Amino acid sequence: MTTAPAGSGMLGAAPDGTTADGATTDGATTDGATTDGATGWATPGQATPGRGPEGTAALSLELRSVGKVLGGRSVVDGLDLQVPPGELLCILGPSGCGKTTTLRMIAGFMQPDSGRVFIGGKDMTEFGAQHRPTAMVFQNYALWPHMTVLRNITFGLRARGMSKSAANERAYEALRLVGLGPHATRLPGGLSGGEQQRVALARAMVLEPAVLLMDEPLSNLDAQLRLRVREELVELQQRTGVTMIFVTHDQDEALSIAHRVAVMSEGRLDQVDPPATVYRDPATAFVAGFVGRLNVMAGTVQRALLSLTWGTNNMSTISLPATPSSARSGPDGPAIGLVDGPVEVAVRPEEVFLTDVTYPGTGQVFLEGNVVRTLSRGHFDEVLVTTPLGTLRAYVAAGTGHAGVVRVNLGRMLLYQSDRLVGTAIGFQLSHLPAPPPGQADGLAR
Amino acid sequence: MSAAAGVGTAGVGTADVGTGELGLRGPSAQVGGAGPATAHEPGVAARRHWRPSRVAGTGASGLLLVGLGLFILAPLGMLVLWAFADYWFFPSAFPSVWTLSWWKTVFSGGDLSTAVMWSFIFAPTVMVISAVVCLPAAYVFARREFLGKRAMMMTLFATNAFPKMGLYIAMASVLYALNLMGTFMGVVIIQLLNTLVIMTWIPAAAFASVPPSLEEAARDAGAGPWRTFFRVTFPLASPGIVVALILAFLASFDEAQGTFLVGVPNYVTMPVQMYSLVSDYPGPATAVFAILLTIPSLVLLALVRKHVFSSTLAEGYRLR
Numbered sequence: 001m002t003t004a005p006a007g008s009g010m011l012g013a014a015p016d017g018t019t020a021d022g023a024t025t026d027g028a029t030t031d032g033a034t035t036d037g038a039t040g041w042a043t044p045g046q047a048t049p050g051r052g053p054e055g056t057a058a059l060s061l062e063l064r065s066v067g068k069v070l071g072g073r074s075v076v077d078g079l080d081l082q083v084p085p086g087e088l089l090c091i092l093g094p095s096g097c098g099k100t101t102t103l104r105m106i107a108g109f110m111q112p113d114s115g116r117v118f119i120g121g122k123d124m125t126e127f128g129a130q131h132r133p134t135a136m137v138f139q140n141y142a143l144w145p146h147m148t149v150l151r152n153i154t155f156g157l158r159a160r161g162m163s164k165s166a167a168n169e170r171a172y173e174a175l176r177l178v179g180l181g182p183h184a185t186r187l188p189g190g191l192s193g194g195e196q197q198r199v200a201l202a203r204a205m206v207l208e209p210a211v212l213l214m215d216e217p218l219s220n221l222d223a224q225l226r227l228r229v230r231e232e233l234v235e236l237q238q239r240t241g242v243t244m245i246f247v248t249h250d251q252d253e254a255l256s257i258a259h260r261v262a263v264m265s266e267g268r269l270d271q272v273d274p275p276a277t278v279y280r281d282p283a284t285a286f287v288a289g290f291v292g293r294l295n296v297m298a299g300t301v302q303r304a305l306l307s308l309t310w311g312t313n314n315m316s317t318i319s320l321p322a323t324p325s326s327a328r329s330g331p332d333g334p335a336i337g338l339v340d341g342p343v344e345v346a347v348r349p350e351e352v353f354l355t356d357v358t359y360p361g362t363g364q365v366f367l368e369g370n371v372v373r374t375l376s377r378g379h380f381d382e383v384l385v386t387t388p389l390g391t392l393r394a395y396v397a398a399g400t401g402h403a404g405v406v407r408v409n410l411g412r413m414l415l416y417q418s419d420r421l422v423g424t425a426i427g428f429q430l431s432h433l434p435a436p437p438p439g440q441a442d443g444l445a446r
Numbered sequence: 447m448s449a450a451a452g453v454g455t456a457g458v459g460t461a462d463v464g465t466g467e468l469g470l471r472g473p474s475a476q477v478g479g480a481g482p483a484t485a486h487e488p489g490v491a492a493r494r495h496w497r498p499s500r501v502a503g504t505g506a507s508g509l510l511l512v513g514l515g516l517f518i519l520a521p522l523g524m525l526v527l528w529a530f531a532d533y534w535f536f537p538s539a540f541p542s543v544w545t546l547s548w549w550k551t552v553f554s555g556g557d558l559s560t561a562v563m564w565s566f567i568f569a570p571t572v573m574v575i576s577a578v579v580c581l582p583a584a585y586v587f588a589r590r591e592f593l594g595k596r597a598m599m600m601t602l603f604a605t606n607a608f609p610k611m612g613l614y615i616a617m618a619s620v621l622y623a624l625n626l627m628g629t630f631m632g633v634v635i636i637q638l639l640n641t642l643v644i645m646t647w648i649p650a651a652a653f654a655s656v657p658p659s660l661e662e663a664a665r666d667a668g669a670g671p672w673r674t675f676f677r678v679t680f681p682l683a684s685p686g687i688v689v690a691l692i693l694a695f696l697a698s699f700d701e702a703q704g705t706f707l708v709g710v711p712n713y714v715t716m717p718v719q720m721y722s723l724v725s726d727y728p729g730p731a732t733a734v735f736a737i738l739l740t741i742p743s744l745v746l747l748a749l750v751r752k753h754v755f756s757s758t759l760a761e762g763y764r765l766r
Contacts, residue, residue: 109662129665142663146681155677156667207667 059121060085060243061106061211066115067267068101075101077267079115083211088237088244089272090254093264094290099247100215102264106245107213108132120210135209137217141200143188149175149199150184156207174202194225201233205240214246218253230257251291255279263287281325285419288346295352297389299345299415301338306415306425308345310367310388318367322415322425338423344416347427351411352394354383354402367408374402528733548730558735561719565699568715569742572637572698573691579638580645581687585679587646588653599650602643613639614704621708628712636704641694648693652686653679692746699742 061083068076076098083089091099104110106117108129117125124132135156143152150171157167175181178198188196197217204212217233218226234257237244248254254261255275262272263286271283282288289296299308306322324338357368369387376382376398383394387408396402410427527534529548531541552558586592587599605613617636618627626632656679664674680687702717710718716739723732 107662107666109665129662130668130670134666136663136666138659138663140657140659142657142659144660144663144678144682155664155669159664159667159669159673203663203667 058085059083059118060087061245062118062121063102063106064116064118066102066105066112066117068098068105068110069113070101075267076105076112079267079269081262081269081272083243083245085243086241088234088246088257088259089262090246090248090258090260091262091264092248092251092254092291094249097264098267099249099264103136103213103215103245103247106211107134107136133210134213135204135207135211136213136215137197137200137204139216139219141188141196141217141220143196143199143203145187145189148185148187149180149191152188152199153203153206156203160207170206171202174206175199177205178202193221194229197221197229201236205236205242210243212242212244214244216248217246218248219250226253233257255291261291263290265290281421281424282346282414283421285344285346285416288414288416288421293349293393295347295349295390295392297345297347299343300341301343301415301417301423302340304338306343306345306413308389318427320413320425320427322423324423325415325421338415339417341417343422345425346414346416347392347410347412349382349393349395351413351427352385352392353409353411354385354394354396354400355407355409356402357405357407367410368405369408371402371404371406525733525736528730529737531730548728548734551727551731552734552738557714558719558723561714561716562738564713565716568633568637568705568713569695569699572634572641573695575634576638576641576645576694577687577691580642581649584646584649585653585675587650589658599647602646605639606643610703614707617704618707627708628710630713633705633709633713636708637698637701639704640697640701644693644697645690648690649683649687652683652690655686656682689750692750696743696746700739 059082061081063079063081066076066079067074079098079102081089091102093099101110105112106119108124108127108131112125115125116123119133129136144155147155150168153171153174154162154164154167157170158164162170172181172184175184178201180195180198180202183191183195183199188199191199197220200217214233218229221229230253233244233246236242246254246258255278258275260272261275261278263270263278263282265284265286270287271278273281273283278287278291282291288294297308299306301307301322304322304324306320308318308320322338354371367387367389369385369392372384372386372391374381374383377395379398380395381398381400383396383402385392385394385406385408392408394408413425413427414421415423415425527541530544530546532543532545532547534541534543587595614636617639621627621632621635626635660678660682661674664678665671669677699715700717701715702720705713705715706718706721709715716735720732720735720739723735
């Protein structure tokens with residue numbers, strides 16, 4: 001094996017593709033959210049966005065450097081979040097990251113220790129849950145077990161002074177919407193988990209909240225039901241246009257239903273972006289690791305060139321052009337640039353490509369590995385390959401049947417320095433055709 | 447006398463049973479089936495009673511059951527017989543001459559009917575006052591964390607840890623100083639000593655068992671603190687509260703020593719009257735009185751069983 005010069009072989013064409021990727025994704029971030037600003041629901045009175053002196057009236061919800069200390073620990077730390085009307089935002093994070101605390105501060109069950117909470121443009125920081133135009137669907141649904149389904153739903157309407165007959169009418173309508181009309185007179189204890197969940201949803205929706213809050217509402221359902229209810233939720237959100245904040249620790253759930261995903265870690269929001277962006281350009285190493293699977297390797301950056309080195313004697317090195325990320329360190333902070341030095345290189349399993357070594361080498365550098373294990377995942381195979389860069393996980397088409405020694409090609413790589421996304425690089429990919437003659441820069445198929 | 451003991455133990459039996467739902471089936475089931483004093487014996491017998499297949503399974507437990515039944519019921523049976531006996535001498539198993547005269551004696555005697563009256567005035571009064579004083583405290587104990595919470599709860603419990611008479615005498619000196627000896631309020635205060643712990647501990651456990659998220663859901667729906675309490679928290683905690691109310695009623699109803707010390711001669715309740723009955727009247731009159739004393743306990747325990755722990759209600763309260 002010899003060391004490949006930077007511009008040689010299949011690496012040459014990389015820059016164009018990469019720049020395009022890096023630049024567009026961040027631009028799309030902010031747009032995606034605001035486009036669905038339609039407000040289908042008509043809410044008399046309470047939910048009308050007020051002309052708050054400080055709040056941004058166009059936003060359903062705004063958190064300004066909200067912080068909360070519980071038991072001496074900073075659970076939520078200087079959180080900023082803006083949610084336009086009609087958006088379905090998922091707060092995604094592991095247990096104990098502060099996502100539920102954040103939701104409880106939005107609902108008004110907790111007062112933030114610092115910062116302000118604006119709902120519909122109005123400063124609601126000092127208001128309790130009773131006076132906030134929010135409605136919550138609890139993780140355990142929190143249905144009142146001694147009240148019938150109907151009374152569970154009319155409770156809030158009656159508390160807001162609606163007459164009994166009007167409240168009943170609205171409740172029946174809501175029950176019909178969730179398909180539980182015949183169950184109106186039953187106690188919640190006699191309903192299945194899915195039905196209870198729908199009652200909880202109807203109970204919240206009937207109040208026509210400015211913001212609907214959901215605290216892991218699907219976590220108590222079994223897998224099949226969860227998928228179905230998830231789709232129903234999306235459908236309901238589209239139909240009503242209600243602004244929805246959905247807390248979950250299930251990345252799959254977040255990526256599939258949210259307009260934007262806010263990934264939270266240790267009391268901070270690491271990234272707030274559309275699902276595709278979160279997956280494709282995870283802003284921090286934490287996000288990258290939490291959302292989707294990842295292979296991590298060590299590399300170095302030297303004058304915008306990424307070097308991956310393997311072998312015992314620094315014998316094999318590949319240098320690739322690296323594209324700095326256009327992300328900024330804060331809303332007004334400086335752009336985060338590539339700094340010369342060590343870098344963490346992360347590659348998604350679907351960006352690891354395997355080729356059987358069926359054709360002669362062409363004098364270029366190839367990363368080779370041994371297939372350790374192939375797991376069928378249904379519509380694709382998961383292959384573990386030991387390479388000099390470490391054990392890599394690759395997703396390949398089902399039934400490809402790689403075995404023994406394979407050539408490993410890396411696609412899009414994410415570069416992290418100090419746990420932040422600083423750039424990307426495109427690796428090289430061999431076609432299944434015989435290797436091109438050396439020096440010809442056509443190897444990059446992407 | 448044996449009836450007095452029976453009443454006392456019935457109260458104690460339900461007290462330790464009030465903490466666990468399962469245990470409550472025991473005594474209440476027996477109340478329906480057997481008699482008051484059986485509440486003293488643990489739920490083993492009751493559960494066997496419910497599921498005869500198990501009893502049949504082991505002959506030994508059957509024998510035990512019969513033995514226990516005799517042990518508990520025989521004295522009670524004697525009491526009932528005594529209440530209607532005119533002539534009853536040794537070799538005969540049953541009274542040779544029956545009479546209702548002892549009942550007439552009890553109901554016509556001015557002292558005795560006054561005692562019944564005072565008992566039925568004091569018990570509800572003490573029950574209501576202790577509820578008013580203790581329920582808010584119980585809610586705070588259940589929902590808030592504060593310095594000295596455990597110490598305060600243990601202090602309440604400590605009133606039951608000492609011999610009552612010592613406590614009453616100490617209290618009496620306080621009541622003397624306040625000019626409350628021999629007054630209605632004095633008796634109420636001394637009886638409250640017994641009910642405080644019941645009306646605090648049991649409702650506190652009942653409030654604590656109401657998930658806070660149910661209250662939060664009510665607040666979230668726009669209900670104020672009062673609406674939340676009376677529509678959500680209180681109904682859900684009410685089984686425990688009803689038990690506490692009944693136990694408080696019985697504690698006051700059966701209280702003798704303190705009332706004797708503070709109330710006599712102005713306020714003589716039924717248990718206090720028992721003392722003088724034992725010395726002044728023949729045995730059968732005492733038996734009649736003892737039976738009268740057990741009736742409220744019986745009725746109340748039956749109510750507990752019927753309305754608070756009926757399985758249909760429990761079914762509705764269970765979520766998943």
